[in-house]
Amino acid sequence: MGLVGAHENGKGEMDLSLGKKNKYKRMDSELSDDFDDDAIHHHHQQLERKKSTRKYVLACAIFASLNNVLLGYDVGVMSGAIIFIQEDLKITEVQEEILVGILSVISLLGSLAGGRTSDIIGRKWTMAFAAVVFQIGAAIMALAPSFQVLMIGRVLAGVGIGFGVMIAPVYIAEISPTVDRGYLTSFPEISINLGILLGYVSNYAFAGLSVHINWRVMLAVGILPSVFIGFALFIIPESPRWLVMQNRVDEARLVLFKTIENEKEVDERLSEIVAAAGISNEGEKNEEKAVWRELLSPSPSLRRMLITGFGIQCFQQITGIDATVYYSPTIFKDAGIENKSKLLAATVAVGVTKTAFILIATFLVDRVGRKPLLYVSTIGMTLCLFTLSLSLAILGKGQLVIAMALLCVCGNVAFFSVGMGPVCWILTSEIFPLRLRAQASAFGAVGNRLCSGFVAMSFLSLARTITVAGTFFLFSLMSALSVLFVYKLVPETKGKSLEQIELLFQNHNEWQGSELELEDSEHLVHKARTLGGGGL
Numbered sequence: 001m002g003l004v005g006a007h008e009n010g011k012g013e014m015d016l017s018l019g020k021k022n023k024y025k026r027m028d029s030e031l032s033d034d035f036d037d038d039a040i041h042h043h044h045q046q047l048e049r050k051k052s053t054r055k056y057v058l059a060c061a062i063f064a065s066l067n068n069v070l071l072g073y074d075v076g077v078m079s080g081a082i083i084f085i086q087e088d089l090k091i092t093e094v095q096e097e098i099l100v101g102i103l104s105v106i107s108l109l110g111s112l113a114g115g116r117t118s119d120i121i122g123r124k125w126t127m128a129f130a131a132v133v134f135q136i137g138a139a140i141m142a143l144a145p146s147f148q149v150l151m152i153g154r155v156l157a158g159v160g161i162g163f164g165v166m167i168a169p170v171y172i173a174e175i176s177p178t179v180d181r182g183y184l185t186s187f188p189e190i191s192i193n194l195g196i197l198l199g200y201v202s203n204y205a206f207a208g209l210s211v212h213i214n215w216r217v218m219l220a221v222g223i224l225p226s227v228f229i230g231f232a233l234f235i236i237p238e239s240p241r242w243l244v245m246q247n248r249v250d251e252a253r254l255v256l257f258k259t260i261e262n263e264k265e266v267d268e269r270l271s272e273i274v275a276a277a278g279i280s281n282e283g284e285k286n287e288e289k290a291v292w293r294e295l296l297s298p299s300p301s302l303r304r305m306l307i308t309g310f311g312i313q314c315f316q317q318i319t320g321i322d323a324t325v326y327y328s329p330t331i332f333k334d335a336g337i338e339n340k341s342k343l344l345a346a347t348v349a350v351g352v353t354k355t356a357f358i359l360i361a362t363f364l365v366d367r368v369g370r371k372p373l374l375y376v377s378t379i380g381m382t383l384c385l386f387t388l389s390l391s392l393a394i395l396g397k398g399q400l401v402i403a404m405a406l407l408c409v410c411g412n413v414a415f416f417s418v419g420m421g422p423v424c425w426i427l428t429s430e431i432f433p434l435r436l437r438a439q440a441s442a443f444g445a446v447g448n449r450l451c452s453g454f455v456a457m458s459f460l461s462l463a464r465t466i467t468v469a470g471t472f473f474l475f476s477l478m479s480a481l482s483v484l485f486v487y488k489l490v491p492e493t494k495g496k497s498l499e500q501i502e503l504l505f506q507n508h509n510e511w512q513g514s515e516l517e518l519e520d521s522e523h524l525v526h527k528a529r530t531l532g533g534g535g536l
Contacts, residue, residue: 050261054180057259061172061184063232065191067130067164069225072192074103074157076199076351077222079326080207080344081215088211089147093460100326101457102151103158108449110162115442117163119291123171123239123438126163131226134160142220166445170438173429174239175259178497182365185429186358186422193358193417195225196325197351204344241434241498244270244277272499276434291439301506302436308489309428309444315482316424317451319381320475321416323459324409325350330460331388334468335405336397346406353410357417369494370423371486377419378483384412385476393469420482424448430493433502 078100086096110130118126137156144150168188176184202221206214240259243252252273256266298306324331328350329343337343364373388408395401432440463471493501 053177053259053261057176057180057184060175060236060259061187063229063236064127064168064171065187066225066229066232067127067134067161068168068188068191069195069198070131070134070157070222071107071161071165072195072197073199073202073222073225074161074195075192075322075325076196076347077202077218078103078199079328079347080200080203081218083329083340084207084211084215085150088215089150091147095147097457097460099147099151099154101453101455102154103161104322104449104453104456106155106158107162107165108446108453110159110164111166111442111445111449112162113159113442114163114166114445115439118167118170118242118438119245122242123167123174124233124236126167127171128229128233130160130163130167131229132160133157133163135223135226136160138219138223138226142216142223144216162445162449165449166442167438169425169429170441171239173426173498174241174437175237175255177260178495180366181430181498182370182426182494183362185426186362186365189417189422189425190355190358190362193351193355193421197348197355200344200348200351204341204348207341207344240270241273241277241437244273245434249274269497272497273434276499276502291436294436295440295443302433304489305431305433305505306440306443308491309431309440310447311485311489312424312427313444313448314451315378315478315485316420317448317455318475319378319416319420319479319482320385320455320472321413321421322452323455323471323475324412325354326456327459328409330463331405331409331468332402334392334463335402336399337402349406350409350413354413354417357414358421361418361422364418365422365426366494369492370427371490371492373419374423374486374490375419375483377415377421377423378479378486380415380418381412381420382476382479382483384408384415385472385479388412389469389473389476391469392472393467427490427493430498430501431505434498 082096082100085091085099091099110133114126114130117129121129134157137153137158137160140153140156141150142153144153165188168191169185172185172187173181199218199222202218206217208214209217237255237258238251240252240255243249243255249270253266253270256270257263260266260269294302295306328347332343332346337346361373385408388405391401391404391408395404428441428444429437459471462474466474491504493504496504
């Protein structure tokens, strides 16, 4: 009996034990479900944040690039408008060269002033100032009764373009997350190409109006993009790196929170920016040489940066891209096209090609890297320029040379757009230290505009002296030299933060025309943090 009771009690205990286990299993299941729900909710939030952040940064990059549409439009529209200006105002060939080229020369003054101005009033308001100055210049050009008044408007437009071209890549590089920086910093070049295409289309669309009116309408349309910049000011934030330089660290954190997908990286990135700006935890600036004194008497690492930045900007222009774009009607006329409408239609084909290939570069620059694209670009341009020179010199005039000229010009602008066009501006916005970035980038932009002006103002005279074929042979030699420059003096910056790139140039032992891998750069960052007191 007792045995039976014990058995029953045992059975009862066993049943009770199983009941407890079932209860715990149900509780575990409920906790697991709650945990899964939280994880799914958190993951969903992260995805939503990622999407909204990318959209916000993309919008900032697009709006910041609008000033570059102005430059592109001016380059494109002037190639056709100059034909009608010459007819209407009876200007000479020398005046034509000055009118076309003066914008590039004057824009270097805007670029020079833009660096200092953006350090004082901020990147955002410098872009606004650039748009206002250009609007005034474009309005004067459209209403100009004489060559002299036209030149006044051209000078003002050049100053505005100089400000805009210099500041847009700097601003975009400073707000962009590392992984998308190359893609986003190529937007100004996309905008230039879009502007060139719009300029060509404008030429073709308004060419049928009277000679006294058509070129004025063509130039006046250029005011429209700058109007949108006014709306952009209500959307885009100030650069977080500029805010740090002004000791407005809390505002910089808010901007970074909007532009960085991972919340955990915000403080880490902010610490890097603060350190790069030379500001301590108390917000005090370290003693440093004046910016221009430092640029004129650079350290070895800064000298390497300046050679790379200034050199790549000059090579972008002395290979003749502006001559190809400004004077494409002259090239096609030399090949045998006489009809004005056909000349302008051929330039539209050039604009479409240039714009299409810049879009390809946009998707490749952060995947393939900067340097491979530069190799493809410079080698391809060299071949196209040399073939164009050979075709014009040997084939004379006729359908074959027209086809070869169109193929080579389109090929040249395509290869330019794939690499040298966008990567040049990406590099100069990436490689300089934060405290010097705006003014050093301005220095590079000055080299770009100076070379552009020299090419634009000398092309017709040079072509008359040594023929169009001889001129493009010189451009092909310059392009061949640019291949060597890229090989020896341009590092790969893909996948590195702006602060890591600065450290890359400081490592003299590794600088022999080759580039550090990302792991090496991260090692340098870690080493710098250790030396700096165990962390930024």
